[in-house]
Amino acid sequence: MNAPASYRSPWTDADLDLYRETVRRFVAEEIAPHQQRFARQQHVDRAVWDKAGALGLLLADIPEDYGGAGGSFAHVAVLMEELARAGDYGFGVSVHQIAANYILHQGTEEQKRRCLPRMARGDWIGAIAMTEPNAGSDLQAIRTRATLEGDHYRIDGSKIFISNGSMADLIVVVTKTDPAAGSKGVSLLLLETRDAAGFSVGRVLDKLGQHAADTSELFFDGVRVPADNVLGGHEGLGFYHLMHELPYERTLCAVSAIASTEAALRMTLDHTRERRAFGKTLLELQNTRFKLAEVKTQATVGRRFVDDCIARVVAGTMDADTAAMAKLWTTETLGRAVDDCLQLFGGYGYMTEYPIARLYADARVQRIYGGASEIMKEIVARSLERNGA
Template sequence: MSVTASYISPWRDSDIVALGELADGFFERELTEHRQRWEQQHYVDRDVWIKAGALGLLCCSIPEEYGGGGGTFAHDLAVVEAQARALDTGFGNSVHSGIVAHYILAYGTEDQRRRWLPGMATGHTIAAVAMTEPGAGSDLKNIKTTAVRDGDHYVINGAKTFISNGSQADLVVVVAKTDPTGGAKGISLLVVETTDCPGFTRGRILDKVGQHGADTSELSFQNVRVPVANLLGGVEGRGFGQLMTQLAQERLLIGVTAVTTMEAAVSETVQYTKSRNAFGQSIFDFQNTKFTLAECHTVTSAARVFIDSCIERHLRGHLDATTAAMAKWWLTEQQCQVIDRCVQLFGGYGYMREYPIARMYADARVQKIYGGSNEVMKDLVAPSL
């Protein structure tokens, strides 16, 4: 919870607040209490997804006719914030509900929506998106994975890495080139249903610096045959535009997580420094501590107002790619800086993973990398100047 208790985000109403409180309780029971197991096995058990679906915490903004909650994207964000307050980075719902579900909703045919979205909303179908490759990260135009038309199927060949939900995904939206010579216009999105899928193999779950409970995997496609009906939207060559349009929402999700985690870090540090004594007084009472926390609190409060402005614009359909890029790079930079300063106030305990601040520190670093590196974000902002 933010230490600024008097401020209420303008996009919240009573329904969104209630959903956030429901999600808080769920994440405490299902994620926080089992964190050690999730971190040891590097993924969250499948039954957590099904329980989340039963409570209506998945695909909150997908219309009811497709099995979703029928809310707005603000409802999805209430769940994302609750997960960040729980300091959990293992449960891959942001990718599942916030990204993949919206690819299918925005670009899928009516048949595709009815085939895939209901299972995602119940948690029986776990979804992933496969963009990054060993040789192509933020530069999506340079992907090497191909999808060659062969009668009523596409034949996919390629390798993907750093794929969230990869080891468990039943449905993978694969970014591939249907026209290898077409540049960005040759990119398409194909949906691979992984059950009984010859040629599809999952590599290792990757061992990361932080986010130990998150399922981040390597995927391989060797002559994987996918029905033409699984081409998202039914038209080749639209994948790059689809990705660019949806990436603004992905960057908003990253920014929301950054701000909520900053708020948690400041609150945690205020409590700790007031409870621990040194040299005859609480650590909080030292001028350096008070000044540091005042600065962190100010930055966090400014970050909250910025992200709330972005959320309101997005809910009205007005969040542009430039503003989303600004939010992504600046908020994740502030997240890492604020948490680093909070760690320092914990002293040696700040480096122990049994303390939440240490996990926040390790988990935050990748926020500046995925979703488009912060250097690329600045490059996207510069042309608007």
């Protein structure tokens, strides 16, 4: 855990401590030494997925009956924390987890047994194709169309900013099956990409940060998908599926954001203890101490909030409003904290060879993906109308 040693997250235990050791060793051996190469090639090696699957790190919260490790969301939180601790934002395991949970909670029994074991082993990498060039947070504005033709759907359209897009073997595609029905005309289709005629991957996109993350354009030109691959077995449930699973996704975002804030604090403390100015270490200067006192306070408050969110997901009591608040607060806090921390590195903070510079670039998108901050505010505002303060 990245929080102060005097504090222990209430959701953790001895078994999770052992699991964390396994995760930390995996990240140290398989990811951290190769980050620059992964960034140049714009994806993490396929072999990393295979090794993670062999260790049981993929789909840790999926029941053993479906090939998962049989753990809880706490195991997933440990993985996300350790990746953030190492400064990795390229290994697309969070999206893989989210796609698997769509199938676990919303899929038919046949869909679960066909897809989840392959995803747990790393044989299939999962993705979710939601965002479109002209439809970001407004899911009802999507134009990708799935038309039922006999025993298959024909998918036509395009998606953009899709994590794991170029490497995905299984994509949960958000489509319109009945454009006239509004939110009730949205369906999710499971597309197996290997040898899928009419499916193509466009550019792997050049981003401000998270350079090792495979983020791509996708195109669907008459792609045929079996009718049995509509998630849950029925049309028109897509919007319900999305709303049901978004709290899981947004809590994952919050876990990553608070762990990143803790990582920024830790690396800045190390730097300011060693760097000297005006005959003192930077940490002895009042401005430095006050800035880091603010960051530590933000990290401590955020850690308690996120720990409560993790416990609620584990217990099955997490709600959309709280998840939106967690995502909003932690990602906005991370942006401010990493900016303050980078400033204390001076010119070195602007050099990409320093982890704080890479974290600064990597952190920016966290206020956008998973639902932009503005959307999170709207969700919280609506909760005020329903429930009051």
